[in-house]
Amino acid sequence: MTTNTTAATTNNTAINSSSKYGNQDPGSYFIDVARQYSSPVGGETELEPTELNTVKSSGGFLVVSIDKLSVKYTSVNLHGHDVGVIQADRPAPEKRLVYYFEIYVKNAGAKGQIAIGFTNHAFKMRRQPGWEANSYGYHGDDGNLYRGPGTGEAFGPTFTTNDTVGAGINYTSQEFFFTKNGALVGAVYKDMKGLLFPTVAVHSQNEEIEVNFGKKPFAFDLKEYERQETMKQQMKVDKISLPPIVSYGLVRSYLLHNGYEETLNAFDVASKSTIPPMYIAQENGSGEQDIAYALAQRKALRQLIRNGEIDSALTKLREWYPQIVQVEKSATCFLLHSQKFIELVRAGALEEAVHYGRIELAKFFKLPGFDDLVQDCVALLAYEKPHQCSVGYLLEESQREIVADAVNAMILLTGPNVKDAQSCLRSHLERLIRQLTVCCLERRSLNGGQGEAFHLHGALKLHSGKRAKCSHL
């Protein structure tokens, strides 16, 4: 048996792509996709500051409470180098739109020389934020903003006992902003690079403040601020015009690519009756011929796999596209056999599952690229409630969808006019979303790594988040 050929490449030598999947089994692309599901979808998670850093502070001059969220100046200040200054335990997270924290002034003490701001890791822990290079601070006694050495500049109102004051970083505009009692005071350009620590300082007897890193609700409506920032961005984006009906065409090609035939028919019927009638995609344009190939077969197979009828799917495949299931150790065969195994576990037919696994899955056990997934499959047998176990993801609907997507792509690859394997693996729409994601990531990394990235999952959730907020109010 030959090991270096795959179903698709034996059948169609024209497939030649510079991509990762060009010289190997294109089905292995879907093995990678399946692997992604073993870990939860995440945007980016960065650790946030949660408390004050008691190790690195000007210890002699202040007392920190046990919960590490409030500080008090206990001595009598004598000069400019005995400031009670303290940073958060962690730097402000950067991979987001905005970072923000607040302080509540419990007692303005003798002189009310309280400051809030940001400093870097090298900051001298004896000085007010804003008095030294690489630091910014909004000061309570004069309402001035201090940045780096030099004098302060008029910025906002003073603040004192019972005031809540906030400091934030807007990564999109690259600005610091400050608030007092829930209202925005102002913003200033942030000409500092690198990680920044939320920093507070007290500098006269009995001054006492509490820090809120977000465990309690903020006085300032941060959600609304973020929404407005997003809107500003959105307005710039909205000015761009799109070629007419491009969305319509992309949805149509998505349905075609995936073999959602019934949806496609309903979509086409509806778009003929719209006023004015929607244009119908030209038959030979934009590579639609390729993805219109074998629509009925792809639809039928997707349906079978989605219903968990893997045996029937295999039978049909052997009949219609024997070349796809010809190579026993191909990724597509693996996906189909493992799905059959999963369906047996789902149905509670464990003995049969064991038997099937020995015949069809065992051969993948030591095969690089498959071994981890085989292990996950087999692990299903070990649990009484496989749905709730660590490999429970295999029992989800999404797993069937991946198998269906793999078969769909393999059939597309057997089409007569396939020039580019990539175009069979991903719909136009998906390629655009990938491009968008990479452009945003790349732009951010060229801009110092700060700001929000694009993640489709998050972008889709935005709206439901807004609704959740409405019901909350």
Add this chain to the structure above:
Amino acid sequence: MMSLFWIVIRQLAEIEAMAASKKVITREEWEKKLNDVKIRKEDMNKLVMNFLVTEGYVDAAEKFQMESGTEPDIDLATITDRMAVKKAVQCGNVEDAIEKVNDLNPEILDTNPQLFFHLQQQRFIELIRNGKVEEALEFAQEELAPRGEENQSFLEELERTVALLAFEDVSNCPVGGLLDISQRLKTASEVNAAILTSQSREKDPKLPSLLKMLLWAQNQLDEKAVYPRINDLSTAMLEDPAV
């Protein structure tokens, strides 16, 4: 002549300097990054479902739910009602549309005087189109004029609209544009948006705004890097970086 020469030289030098400071990302590197993006199929399906639902493709949304297992995040019956209103306006049955909107949710027109004005305006236009001049005259006096008094911004539009009465050949007069199909579509999409808003849904599907975002993100990245772009959204083909 000489000075022009120097201008060209300087421009070339500038272009070169700009190009030199840009990061160059090869197709291979870029494709690797594209492959590393994690996108879930169900999110792609949700994006498509959002388009079908917001644009009112009820039957397609129903089939898509069946074929892809994607749950629509709205009761599909409400789309049917919304589309019926939209269609009524598109066909010129404005009275019918107003009735339907009120059946759906009377607050929509109560809280949206501009929309109500535009619907009444459309009703007037339809009367003119059908040659019912007397009826139109009566309607203008009883329904449109009071709206115009209510609100200064409506007044101008009102006057422009009523001007239709002054012409024998309305299709060929300075305000004849009001009789155009596009006026109906404009009103229809305004009603559509208002109904969606009343259901606390966004009035536009997400897909076009993501596509705009892609074009925007590419433009932004152009300032800093040379990389494979997608210039034609409909084919989604990656084009080699021009170095």
